[in-house]
Amino acid sequence: MELAPGLHRIGNDIIAVHLIVTDEGLTLVDAGLAGHYADLRRELAAMGRPVSDIRGIVLTHGDTDHTGFAERLRAELGIPVYVGAGDAGRAMGEKPPATPKDRRRLGPVLRFFAYAMRKGGLRMPAVKEVVPVHDGDVLPLPGAPEIIGMPGHSPGSVAIHVPAVRALFVGDELTTRNVLTGVVGPQPAPFTDDQAGSSASLARIENLDVDWIIPGHGAPWTRGVPALVAAYREAEEARSAG
Template sequence: MKLAPHLHRLGNDLVACYLIDTDEGITLIDAGLPGHWRDLQRELRSLGKSVDDVRGLVLTHGDSDHIGFAERLRGAHGVPVFVHAADADRARTGAKPAVALGPWRPGPALGFLGHSLRKNALRTRHLGAVTEVADGDVLDLPGSPVIVGMPGHSPGSVAVHVPLADAVAVGDALTTRHVLTGRTGPQPAPFTDDPAEALASLDRIAGLSASWVLPGHGAPWRISPDRVSEAVRAASRGRGPADT
């Protein structure tokens, strides 16, 4: 789905990843679940392009619902996969500490589980190799994505700022649709390693030039990054509207 010039979304409000389309080729941000491979093929065909036009995949972090088709893209098509060094082992092995489940409701939680199974979540393959990146790196990929370290959800969580697309993809640094409760609007994401650190990291995108803030779960958010931290903090304190 085209969101804006150069910017497309794959998936839906339950699980999403993003495509940056340029004359020099395509950069992907996150890889959703394995079943999003078909979504990728459809979006590429709509652009008159193919997997051969994909120059790189940048992961916001190494969790299984963000690496879905990454190894297929890397192994079968030679596309490099970039991930922060602190999440490289998570992307390669799936190692993740136990975290508190937090609030949940049966309907939304089962809906998320069912969607994940339909998108072949049980077939997720971990990465055989990755290219490690660090905070501040500007990648030699279409759109010149910039890595912004945002530890908290995981040690190597990052935002990916793409000025060409007027967007910053934040992975699970926040969510606009809580997959376990169904609540919409900006709020902290579930399954977070260190919730306090994740909230503090939101200040790191303040000052970035972007009109789109793109979570891995929930609707794309039209807002200045300067306003994100306070909006999510307000939600974490139980203030503000449920939908923004």
């Protein structure tokens, strides 16, 4: 689905993958689950672009619901997989630490896991080779994505700023739809390693002027970063009070 010229979305508000589209090639942001590969192929066919036009995959972090089909593209086509240096091990199969138990409601939890199973969530191949990236890097890929270090959800979580399409991809540093409760709107994401660190990391993006703020789970936000952060802080306070 085209969100804006040069910006396409694959998946839905439960789990999403995004494409930066230029005449010179494509950059993939996250790789969802293994079953999203078929959705990627359909999207590319509708655009009239071959898979070989993908020049690189940039992961917001190394969790398995973001690495999905990355190894397939790397192994079959030699497409490089970029990930924050602190998450290189996680993307390559290291088990993440246990996180505090998050609130949950049965209906949203069942929908999340049912969707994940339909999209190959039981087959989660690790990426065998990654290219570590760091805060401030500008990657040699279509759209010239800029890396912003955002530790918190995981040690190597990053935001990906793509001025060419006025978009900021924030991975799971926040969510606009909690997959465990169904609550919508900007808020802390579940399964976060370090919530205090995640909250502090939002200061890294507060001054960015973008049209699209795109989380890994939930609808894109189009009302600007200040309103996003304000809504997040309100939800964070309500969570602490409750």
